[in-house]
Amino acid sequence: MSDNEIESLPSRVPEDEIQPQSLIVEEEKQENQTIQKVESKASLDYADAEQRPPIFRSNIHEVLCCLFLTFAPCASSMASGAYQTSLTAISDHFNVTGGKLTWCVSGVTLANGSCLLIMGSIADAFGRKRALLIGYSGFAIFSLIAGFMNDFILLCVFRAIQGAMVACGTPAAAGFLGASYKNSKRKNLVMSCFGIGAPVGAASGYFIAGICIEALNWRAVQYFFAIWYCMMFFGVLFCLPNDRKIDWKNAREIFRGIDYCGAFLSLSGFTLICFSLTQVDATTSRWRTPYIIALLVVGVALVIGFGIYETYVPKNPLMPMIMFKNRNFVVCISIVSLSWMLFTGILNYNAVLYFEQIRKYSVIITACCFLPQPLIGVLVNIFAGFTMHIIPGKYLITIGCGGFVVASIIWATNSIDRNYFLGPFWGFCLVVIGVDLIYNVSNRCALSSVERKLQSRAAGTFNTVCQLSSSVGLGISTTILAAKDPYYGQANQQDHPVDLFNATKYTYYLGIAISGFSAILSLFLNLGVVGSVKRQNSVTRK
Structure with missing residues (x-):
């Protein structure tokens, strides 16, 4: 009985309405049992780790929820990839070149990465579903607004707001899945599907932008994002299980303590x-x-x-510092940081320059060149989902680092007119193998390094490192290009493709060094299999 109900009782109770003490005790016992059942269901304390969590009504409901959640980390990376493909079109429209042009790409990743940590606290205050709704709706609205911009600076500003808005949903989505499943093969598969979002989203962004620009113009990319994430908003609204009612007192305490x-x-x-x-x-x-x-x-x-x-x-x-007391997490997050600098900032960014400004491919042909990345990425994530409980995480990350090393070597030894299927194609395939394996294992390592109530913050920390590393990687890449190509950033940059091609070689040399160092770091990991129910039960008995 609540305090308000107690205060509303009359000062004297008629004797015939007084209940026996034993009956009162029995009612309180039943009430406590009911509360325990609700809390047990809310915490997903179910017996078989491989069964469908009871918050999902059916397998179809579970698949739909996971699908809508996957588009949370996908938003920022997809937008970043789409704008890399749009660089030439935006450069021609706004008459902006060089490092300044990358702000329309790095603005969304920089704002997203910087806001992810604080957004994890907002998810704790308002609930994960509400945080997702805020993120998806905000991303859709500001994508639409950015599509009408006629000033490059304002475009970058609204792109940054897009990144900040979707940052509200990423830790909430990862925290929802991390807290909803026990360690099991089922959770491996679900988290692998969720892991498709960031790396494959970036690769898909290239293809989406190619189609939009070829059919209409660069503004169509923004309109596509607005429509798509409006659909995702309604998907989350009607499909995802409801949060508890907002405890405004607790919410105020959370905001006061941010x-x-x-x-x-x-x-x-x-x-x-x-x-x-x-x-x-x-x-x-x-x-x-x-x-x-x-x-x-x-x-x-x-x-x-x-x-x-x-x-x-x-x-x-903002960061659960207990995570950094785990040696495996520190090594994993270092490898992730280096890998995302290489993936987004060096390999993919310079690949766009190679196809569009050096080989003079159209936007749609460039998009088709990137098509192996999302296709191979889906296969790699499915493979990771079915094998993380069999193959130790250390070996998977080492294989991923090896993929980055070979991909960097392929691009560094690429000639200006080499056939696509003899060079870039294999570079795209190997880099996606690397990024997806590293993302899956490291993400699980991050979530398992903290208790359940800190899942959103752990996810926020992990994705913050990914996004900020991408921004720094872009900055380093443009710095090298500016140092080695005297025409980079000038109005006549596209008139000197050979100089630009020679400058990109130096970024790939740096990529070999970064990936090689990551491979050395992977040897110091001590990660076993993830999600083995048999192993988990054995540890529990001990």
């Missing part, structure tokens, strides 16, 4: 780093420009300060 200072440090630090790296080619003195060096130093200092601050100062840090 680490706003940590959010400011991370956002400002990575923004300054990316700005200084991408702005180099726009200055006459390049790296001799004083404010470029100053902003880079301040940005690095802020990022280091963010790490120190999160470790010692806040009572409720």
Whole structure:
């Protein structure tokens, strides 16, 4: 009985309405049992780890929910990939070249990565379903607005808001799945399907943009995202199980305890780093420009300060620092960071330049060249889902790092007129094998390093590293191109394809070094199989 109900009782109760003490005790016992059943169902405390969680009404309901959740991490990477394909069209429309042009790509990933941590707390306050609805609707609305922009700076601003909005849904989606399933083969398959979102979303973005630009123009890409995520909004609204009612008192406590200072440090630090790296080619003195060096130093200092601050100062840090006490997680997240710098910032970005500005392919042909990535990515994620309980995670990550090494070598030794199926095709296939295997195993490592109530924050931390690494990778790539190609960022850049091709070689050399270092780090992992019910029961008995 609630306090309000107790206060509403009359001061004197008639004797004939007084219940025996034994009856009162029995009613309280039944009430407690009912509450325990509800809480048990809410926490998904079911016996067989391989069965369908009881929150799903049927297998079809489970598949639909997982599908709608997968498009949360897909949004940012898909938008980033689509705008990489759109670079030439946007450059011609706004008359912007060089590092400045990459802001329409990195803006969404930078804002997404910087806001993911704080959005995990919002998901805890309002509920995961509500956070997804906010993220999907906001992404759709600001995609539509960005499609009407006639100023490049405003386009980048609204692109950044898109990234911030969808950041509200990514930790909520991962937290929902992480808390809904026990470690099992079923959870491996579900999380692998969820893992398709980020890497395959990026690859699919190239193809989507190619079709939209070829059929209409670059604005059609934004309109497509607006329509698609409006559909995803209604899918989540009607399909995903409802959250508990908002506890406004608890929500106020959560907002009062959010680490706003940590959010400011991370956002400002990575923004300054990316700005200084991408702005180099726009200055006459390049790296001799004083404010470029100053902003880079301040940005690095802020990022280091963010790490120190999160470790010692806040009572409720944005990042669950307990994760970093796990050696496997530290190694995994380092490999993920290096891999995403290489995947988005170096290999895929320079591949777009190679096809569009060096080989002079049309947008639709460029999109077709990227088509192996989503196709191979789906197969790799299915393979990971069915084998993570058999093959130790250490071996899967090592294989993934090997894929990055070979892909980097293929691109570094590629000639300007090599046949697509003798070079780039195999580079695309191998890089997707690498990114998908690493994403699946590392994501599970991140979620398993914290307790269930911190699943959203763990997912936010993991995806933050992915998005921010992509932005930094783009900045490093454009810096190398600006240093090695005297025409990069100039109005006549496309008139000198050979110089641009020779400059991209140096980015691939860096890619070989990064992937090689990642492969060495993978040897220090001690990750076993994931989701083995037999092994889990054995550990429990011990």
